[in-house]
Amino acid sequence: MSENNHMPRDDSARFGGRDPADGGLVERLLTAAGPGPEIPEGGADRIKAAIRAPWRNEVAVAARQRRRLWAGGLAAAAALIIAVVVVPRLHRGDLPIEADAITLVVAEGRIEVTPPGSTVSFLGPDDAGSIIPDGSLVRTPGDHRAALRLTGGQSLRLDDDTVVRLDSERSISLDSGAVYISSADGAGTGVEVRTAFGTATEIGTQFEVRLEHDILDIKVREGLVSLTRGAEEYQINHGIRFSVDGEGAVTTASITSWDPTWAWTQGVAPAFAIEGRSALSYLEWVSAETGLSVRFENSEVERTAATILLHGTIEGLHPAETPSAVLPTCGLSAVAEPGALLIARLEADNNEP
Amino acid sequence: MRETYSEDRKLVRRLVRGDERAFDAFVDEYYPRLYRFAYTRVGRDEATAEDVVQSTFTNVISKIGSYRGEAALFTWLCTFCRYEIAAVWRRRGRQGSEVELLEDSPDSRAALETLGVLQENTIARFEAEELARLVWAVLDHLPISYGNPLRWKYIQGLSVREIADRLGVSSKAAESRLTRARQAFRDGFAAVAGE
Numbered sequence: 001m002s003e004n005n006h007m008p009r010d011d012s013a014r015f016g017g018r019d020p021a022d023g024g025l026v027e028r029l030l031t032a033a034g035p036g037p038e039i040p041e042g043g044a045d046r047i048k049a050a051i052r053a054p055w056r057n058e059v060a061v062a063a064r065q066r067r068r069l070w071a072g073g074l075a076a077a078a079a080l081i082i083a084v085v086v087v088p089r090l091h092r093g094d095l096p097i098e099a100d101a102i103t104l105v106v107a108e109g110r111i112e113v114t115p116p117g118s119t120v121s122f123l124g125p126d127d128a129g130s131i132i133p134d135g136s137l138v139r140t141p142g143d144h145r146a147a148l149r150l151t152g153g154q155s156l157r158l159d160d161d162t163v164v165r166l167d168s169e170r171s172i173s174l175d176s177g178a179v180y181i182s183s184a185d186g187a188g189t190g191v192e193v194r195t196a197f198g199t200a201t202e203i204g205t206q207f208e209v210r211l212e213h214d215i216l217d218i219k220v221r222e223g224l225v226s227l228t229r230g231a232e233e234y235q236i237n238h239g240i241r242f243s244v245d246g247e248g249a250v251t252t253a254s255i256t257s258w259d260p261t262w263a264w265t266q267g268v269a270p271a272f273a274i275e276g277r278s279a280l281s282y283l284e285w286v287s288a289e290t291g292l293s294v295r296f297e298n299s300e301v302e303r304t305a306a307t308i309l310l311h312g313t314i315e316g317l318h319p320a321e322t323p324s325a326v327l328p329t330c331g332l333s334a335v336a337e338p339g340a341l342l343i344a345r346l347e348a349d350n351n352e353p
Numbered sequence: 354m355r356e357t358y359s360e361d362r363k364l365v366r367r368l369v370r371g372d373e374r375a376f377d378a379f380v381d382e383y384y385p386r387l388y389r390f391a392y393t394r395v396g397r398d399e400a401t402a403e404d405v406v407q408s409t410f411t412n413v414i415s416k417i418g419s420y421r422g423e424a425a426l427f428t429w430l431c432t433f434c435r436y437e438i439a440a441v442w443r444r445r446g447r448q449g450s451e452v453e454l455l456e457d458s459p460d461s462r463a464a465l466e467t468l469g470v471l472q473e474n475t476i477a478r479f480e481a482e483e484l485a486r487l488v489w490a491v492l493d494h495l496p497i498s499y500g501n502p503l504r505w506k507y508i509q510g511l512s513v514r515e516i517a518d519r520l521g522v523s524s525k526a527a528e529s530r531l532t533r534a535r536q537a538f539r540d541g542f543a544a545v546a547g548e
Binding site: 025026027029030031032033034035036037039040043044046047048050051052054055056058059060062142160161212213214215245246247249260261263264 | 359360362363366368369370371372376377380381384385388389392393397399402403406407410411414415417418484485486488489492503504507508509518520521522523535538539542
């Protein structure tokens with residue numbers, strides 16, 4: 001039965017021409033329907049202006065609530081085991097990292113690991129320390145994240161809904177999702193992240209590579225990243241968010257090291273082993289993880305931080321929450337400033353329970 | 354459709370994280386859809402439709418974290434929008450049933466999330482205005498990656514090359530996307546039109 005046998009005679013005029021490829025019927029329907037009601041000009045901008053501030057507030061409140069959940073269950077335990085010893089003068093540098101295999105450090109939820117030529121294995125929080133063979137395919141499902149330690153000591157963090165292949169100790173392939181590399185803490189450099197849109201190579205830095213919606217998005221928090229796309233090469237400095245789509249269209253924007261979009265990386269931050277480390281060393285870690293700079297009220301406070309040794313553990317605590325648990329035991333306090341933490345002497349009144 | 358919800362969940366997760374670009378994309382993509390949805394349900398009153406959409410976004414943004422991806426994000430947003438529309442009619446002292454549309458029936462609403470096969474004789478059953486409204490409803494319920502290319506090609510008259518540019522893909526990929534979009538539209542329209 002032909003199409004025209006089903007159509008009223010006057011429909012041909014309102015449906016217009018046909019697309020011989022396949023969409024004849026669809027084309028006629030859409031053409032007949034027309035564009036629909038006219039969308040008010042500037043309407044979306046008015047909505048954004050009206051709800052952007054409430055949305056940002058919601059994001060901030062939710063972030064605080066998440067941090068409270070982290071801290072609520074664990075802060076008490078942490079506070080009990082943190083002690084302070086003051087020594088005449090000791091400032092230990094970061095401990096050397098020795099590893100000859102890629103290892104799982106933190107699993108927030110369950111991740112899938114498929115070694116080459118093998119079947120998939122599932123690793124969870126209790127599997128920290130497991131070795132992940134070179135060539136493995138690692139996948140984090142929705143709402144599950146993980147942190148791995150590469151053989152050079154770099155921290156490789158996987159956001160949720162991410163698929164990566166660990167090609168070698170210095171090279172990973174990102175199929176989708178986002179990874180964050182941190183070569184802070186005395187780790188080596190030169191890790192490359194391969195994507196369909198180009199290869200990002202770190203040059204001593206912290207950065208995120210995200211591949212979603214056919215857009216490669218690179219955010220550099222610290223240091224420098226080199227992106228190679230065919231014959232093109234881009235140098236992306238810290239504080240820059242660089243995006244490129246499938247057709248090579250590039251956009252850049254500035255981004256602070258404490259932008260809320262870095263927050264997911266803290267959720268899987270490997271715990272800082274504070275035992276025997278100086279408060280100054282610990283604060284450097286807080287700064288690296290939160291993106292906040294650390295400012296001291298005066299040089300005496302800085303000297304004090306360098307001479308205090310910490311004992312105990314902050315394992316399980318969110319990095320941004322740890323100062324309120326750790327610093328009071330050192331007679332110090334942290335005051336949040338835009339982009340910074342001001343470290344000061346703890347006021348006597350503040351020492352009261 | 355499962356893939357659609359996955360994309361929707363990703364967008365919402367980015368919103369919850371505070372991603373400014375996700376915020377802009379969220380409003381840019383869903384403002385026109387919700388406006389069309391509201392406009393046909395508030396007596397084609399532009400100012401009221403704008404108010405309804407703004408109230409919808411205001412309510413949604415404080416609850417966005419509760420979206421679980423169990424339905425398409427647009428379907429979820431429409432539930433908020435329906436509430437605002439009902440409030441408009443209550444304030445006017447009229448019942449919401451006066452704006453009941455074919456696509457508002459439970460069967461049609463379910464059908465917008467399901468599949469079917471479009472036949473020519475489906476089209477002949479509808480008046481032009483009703484047909485147009487159904488087309489817009491189906492377009493708005495399609496994944497954005499399908500709905501937009503169809504609008505650009507058949508309503509705005511863009512070439513495949515221009516569509517490819519907008520999507521940031523090759524012409525071949527755009528053609529492929531259009532083919533899948535046409536099929537999705539045919540399926541969706543057939544379902545909502547009661548095939």
